Amino acid sequence: MMLRLALFCAIACALLCASGCWLPGKPAPAPEVPRPDSVLDSKVLYSQNCAGCHGANGTHGAAPPLGDPVYLALVSDDTLRSVASKGRNGTAMSAFAQKEGGMLTEAQVDSIVRGIRQRWSNPSAVAGVTLPAYAATGAGDVQRGETAYNTFCASCHGAGGTGGAKAGSIVDPAYLSLITDQGLRTIVITGRPDFGAPDWRNNVPGRAMTGQEITDVVAWLASHRPASPARRQNVASSAATVSGGLQ
Numbered sequence: 001m002m003l004r005l006a007l008f009c010a011i012a013c014a015l016l017c018a019s020g021c022w023l024p025g026k027p028a029p030a031p032e033v034p035r036p037d038s039v040l041d042s043k044v045l046y047s048q049n050c051a052g053c054h055g056a057n058g059t060h061g062a063a064p065p066l067g068d069p070v071y072l073a074l075v076s077d078d079t080l081r082s083v084a085s086k087g088r089n090g091t092a093m094s095a096f097a098q099k100e101g102g103m104l105t106e107a108q109v110d111s112i113v114r115g116i117r118q119r120w121s122n123p124s125a126v127a128g129v130t131l132p133a134y135a136a137t138g139a140g141d142v143q144r145g146e147t148a149y150n151t152f153c154a155s156c157h158g159a160g161g162t163g164g165a166k167a168g169s170i171v172d173p174a175y176l177s178l179i180t181d182q183g184l185r186t187i188v189i190t191g192r193p194d195f196g197a198p199d200w201r202n203n204v205p206g207r208a209m210t211g212q213e214i215t216d217v218v219a220w221l222a223s224h225r226p227a228s229p230a231r232r233q234n235v236a237s238s239a240a241t242v243s244g245g246l247q
């Protein structure tokens with residue numbers, strides 16, 4: 001729940017900033033501020049463009065934790081670069097490359113990706129570990145996914161995924177409408193170490209999920225995602241509820 005609220009706030013802030021960002025009391029930039037294109041410092045670029053959703057240190061954000069060494073062992077530079085450039089359709093992850101309609105040059109995207117690797121990769125954290133494949137290699141089965149859910153997830157997320165004592169709902173239509181299947185897969189593999197959610201090895205101590213179980217549980221989660229028209233409606237009404245709740 002906290003994560004979802006944080007995600008809505010992040011989207012709201014991103015929209016606010018896109019429309020000018022001049023909050024009352026905020027001084028206008030000094031005239032000697034460098035052209036945005038000329039900034040190449042990866043830390044500055046990351047904090048200006050990514051930290052709002054992915055967290056200042058790549059953790060504790062609403063969006064997947066780019067600072068998790070397990071995540072960085074799982075994902076290739078090509079994927080990091082391509083997602084940062086093109087975004088993920090239908091989610092808050094927008095396209096950042098100028099040629100995709102964003103604000104960053106190719107050199108800036110490269111700098112962010114290099115910075116993420118340099119600051120947060122830690123190969124020793126996964127030494128000797130066989131990682132699942134980043135992307136699904138075949139189709140998932142919803143029925144088997146339900147079994148996998150009951151085995152690996154229900155202890156925390158409750159019967160049917162609607163929330164339990166240790167973690168919130170993961171079948172909420174508004175949540176599922178804002179995350180892709182790959183986004184779900186990434187989370188199932190890496191967990192959210194920053195929020196105490198276990199990775200694929202540790203849901204049940206001593207029993208890592210197989211690649212097929214991961215694929216199946218994602219198919220089961222995705223089967224709760226509403227179809228398109230309802231999906232838009234759900235997102236709108238739940239965003240209204242959230243902003244109403246914040247006032």
Ligand code: HEC
Nearest residue numbers: 001152153156166167168170187188195196197198203217
């Ligand atoms: C030991 C408890 C535990 C187990 C087991 C567990 N989770 Fe979680 N999960 C958490 C916690 C804690 C969070 C973060 C807080 C929250 O969302 O309630 C979380 C968050 C999530 C999220 C939302 C993360 C985000 O950033 O959007 C998803 C999706 C998720 N879990 C899926 C699963 C699936 C699928 C399984 C089984 C394969 C599973 N979890 C097993 C504790 C657990």
Ligand code: HEC
Nearest residue numbers: 014049050053063080083084088091092093179180183186
């Ligand atoms: C407004 C919020 C927001 C901002 C800002 C943002 N992201 Fe994201 N990002 C997301 C969300 C949400 C996802 C999950 C998308 C999905 O469902 O697949 C995501 C996913 C990603 C992923 C893929 C995770 C995976 O599944 O492997 C990468 C890589 C990524 N973002 C990099 C970046 C970088 C680099 C920046 C800054 C240039 C950035 N993001 C800025 C919200 C954001």
